[in-house]
Amino acid sequence: MSLVVTGSIGIDTVKTPHGVSENCLGGAAIYFSMAASFFAPVRFVGVVGSDCPFDLAKVFAGRDVDLKGLEIRQQSKTFRWTGTYHEDMDSRTTDSVELNVLAEAPPSVPEEYKDSKFVFLANTAPALQQQLLEQIDKPDFVAVDTMNLWIQNNLNDLKALLKKIDCLIINEDEARMLAIDKNLIRAGGKILGMGPNVIIMKKGESGSIMCNNEDQTFMLPAYPATNVKDPTGAGDSFAGGLMGYLAQTGKTDFDTLKTAVAYGTVTASFTIADFSLGGLTAIGRPDIDSRLETLRELTIF
Amino acid sequence: MSLVVTGSIGIDTVKTPHGVSENCLGGAAIYFSMAASFFAPVRFVGVVGSDCPFDLAKVFAGRDVDLKGLEIRQQSKTFRWTGTYHEDMDSRTTDSVELNVLAEAPPSVPEEYKDSKFVFLANTAPALQQQLLEQIDKPDFVAVDTMNLWIQNNLNDLKALLKKIDCLIINEDEARMLAIDKNLIRAGGKILGMGPNVIIMKKGESGSIMCNNEDQTFMLPAYPATNVKDPTGAGDSFAGGLMGYLAQTGKTDFDTLKTAVAYGTVTASFTIADFSLGGLTAIGRPDIDSRLETLRELTIF
Numbered sequence: 001m002s003l004v005v006t007g008s009i010g011i012d013t014v015k016t017p018h019g020v021s022e023n024c025l026g027g028a029a030i031y032f033s034m035a036a037s038f039f040a041p042v043r044f045v046g047v048v049g050s051d052c053p054f055d056l057a058k059v060f061a062g063r064d065v066d067l068k069g070l071e072i073r074q075q076s077k078t079f080r081w082t083g084t085y086h087e088d089m090d091s092r093t094t095d096s097v098e099l100n101v102l103a104e105a106p107p108s109v110p111e112e113y114k115d116s117k118f119v120f121l122a123n124t125a126p127a128l129q130q131q132l133l134e135q136i137d138k139p140d141f142v143a144v145d146t147m148n149l150w151i152q153n154n155l156n157d158l159k160a161l162l163k164k165i166d167c168l169i170i171n172e173d174e175a176r177m178l179a180i181d182k183n184l185i186r187a188g189g190k191i192l193g194m195g196p197n198v199i200i201m202k203k204g205e206s207g208s209i210m211c212n213n214e215d216q217t218f219m220l221p222a223y224p225a226t227n228v229k230d231p232t233g234a235g236d237s238f239a240g241g242l243m244g245y246l247a248q249t250g251k252t253d254f255d256t257l258k259t260a261v262a263y264g265t266v267t268a269s270f271t272i273a274d275f276s277l278g279g280l281t282a283i284g285r286p287d288i289d290s291r292l293e294t295l296r297e298l299t300i301f
Numbered sequence: 302m303s304l305v306v307t308g309s310i311g312i313d314t315v316k317t318p319h320g321v322s323e324n325c326l327g328g329a330a331i332y333f334s335m336a337a338s339f340f341a342p343v344r345f346v347g348v349v350g351s352d353c354p355f356d357l358a359k360v361f362a363g364r365d366v367d368l369k370g371l372e373i374r375q376q377s378k379t380f381r382w383t384g385t386y387h388e389d390m391d392s393r394t395t396d397s398v399e400l401n402v403l404a405e406a407p408p409s410v411p412e413e414y415k416d417s418k419f420v421f422l423a424n425t426a427p428a429l430q431q432q433l434l435e436q437i438d439k440p441d442f443v444a445v446d447t448m449n450l451w452i453q454n455n456l457n458d459l460k461a462l463l464k465k466i467d468c469l470i471i472n473e474d475e476a477r478m479l480a481i482d483k484n485l486i487r488a489g490g491k492i493l494g495m496g497p498n499v500i501i502m503k504k505g506e507s508g509s510i511m512c513n514n515e516d517q518t519f520m521l522p523a524y525p526a527t528n529v530k531d532p533t534g535a536g537d538s539f540a541g542g543l544m545g546y547l548a549q550t551g552k553t554d555f556d557t558l559k560t561a562v563a564y565g566t567v568t569a570s571f572t573i574a575d576f577s578l579g580g581l582t583a584i585g586r587p588d589i590d591s592r593l594e595t596l597r598e599l600t601i602f
Binding site: 182185203217218219221226228255258296301 | 485506507520559
């Protein structure tokens with residue numbers, strides 16, 4: 001089934017204890033699309049400035065990623081992010097952000113994308129996410145990412161958006177902040193009460209927890225990683241693997257969602273093994289499938 | 302098979318956001334024995350002072366806990382611990398400790414216990430743990446708990462002990478500290494290189510990871526708890542359920558260890574639902590078995 005993503009394209013500079021990657025390709029829509037393309041065709045919506053040094057047609061060559069929704073805006077500059085990961089590789093500091101084109105009007109969704117059934121709205125201001133969502137006719141399953149900034153500053157917009165979506169994919173600390181509850185399981189329940197049918201809470205190296213509004217819960221550890229070079233894009237790769245698998249199957253029942261979370265988990269485990277897209281471009285779908293089986297063996301008793 | 306535990310008996314005062322429990326029964330050997338007694342007979346080794354207000358024969362009445370190894374030392378005072386849990390219930394501050402009888406010579410292991418096959422040495426100075434271990438003739442499986450204090454101050458003693466045991470059960474932060482490695486999976490591998498065949502690293506509300514020296518790994522989330530009243534004793538209840546199940550089956554292969562970790566996990570989930578032993582005394586083995594099946598369903602995909 002058709003899958004559309006809206007989100008950022010960035011010029012990233014990432015510093016980790018393992019090295020520095022300067023001015024590399026990043027952004028939520030980029031990681032998401034690369035990850036999802038192992039599972040299903042992806043319709044891409046994003047905007048860059050005329051300074052963007054990357055040829056996305058080349059980046060996605062040989063993959064079923066439709067770039068009709070890529071806008072190159074003249075007189076604008078591309079989003080830039082610089083960050084430093086600490087020694088535990090699970091926490092990071094943002095050194096600088098230049099929103100640039102992301103502070104302007106969002107790109108528009110091409111006419112040909114409006115019949116998309118699976119929708120991922122990557123992290124941006126919730127009012128913009130809602131504008132983008134309104135351009136899709138009748139989606140079957142809408143998943144959304146958000147962050148602490150919007151929970152603190154744009155809570156009403158976010159709450160309005162939550163009433164219109166199916167699934168919120170969020171970090172554990174953000175879930176606690178949004179629910180105002182330190183207990184993650186209770187926080188998940190409270191957020192389900194705000195609108196979505198499904199919430200997936202990401203716990204970094206400790207995996208994820210998914211709950212739905214029928215009182216079903218699924219918990220999955222992260223794939224055990226001894227080689228973490230750069231965690232940037234892990235969350236969007238997780239969402240990409242997850243949504244890609246849902247779009248591939250066309251299903252959203254809880255059992256399918258469980259497998260989708262597992263696919264998201266292993267897809268992200270490849271992303272963090274190298275800088276930028278290096279981890280994902282080095283592999284094929286059989287590598288992902290094989291790691292999924294390993295994860296199953298690692299967690300069954 | 303026979304199971305012996307050596308460890309503390311304490312008079313605890315615990316403050317949590319849910320209330321205060323003053324001068325209640327605590328200590329590692331107490332929680333361990335209560336938890337393990339659902340699975341197998343327990344041989345108890347511990348010492349209190351003449352001020353101890355608890356009648357352990359009554360506490361363990363109706364349970365197969367042998368108190369021949371309980372020493373009531375005249376002119377000594379019982380171990381006391383006062384602690385406060387913070388709002389997230391995953392971190393705590395020790396407000397005061399009175400080691401009292403724990404700072405004296407350890408109790409001796411009764412002659413009748415010396416043929417014990419499964420041994421749990423609860424947290425204390427590693428030199429004392431080794432003294433206790435030397436009193437067991439030919440154990441099949443020795444598991445040990447330790448803490449940051451001994452890693453920092455008694456590292457040589459701890460390393461000597463690690464060469465003589467089968468399994469280390471340790472908190473994730475302590476594993477990172479002992480291995481001097483922020484990556485938990487790598488840390489586990491390094492600790493296995495110090496001697497034990499199995500390491501189990503506890504991650505609080507994020508579950509646990511077990512690795513052995515044949516490169517096998519098992520990861521299990523914690524049982525999802527919305528009602529956490531008092532986490533005191535969770536780690537020792539985990540060890541009790543785990544070692545109790547091993548002693549019940551008499552096996553220590555990796556598949557049995559996986560199920561043992563799951564039993565430890567669900568046993569601990571009852572402990573944290575009430576103060577002191579209230580969570581464990583309110584249940585029976587069928588409650589534990591039922592929650593084990595729930596945990597299996599929550600984690601399978």
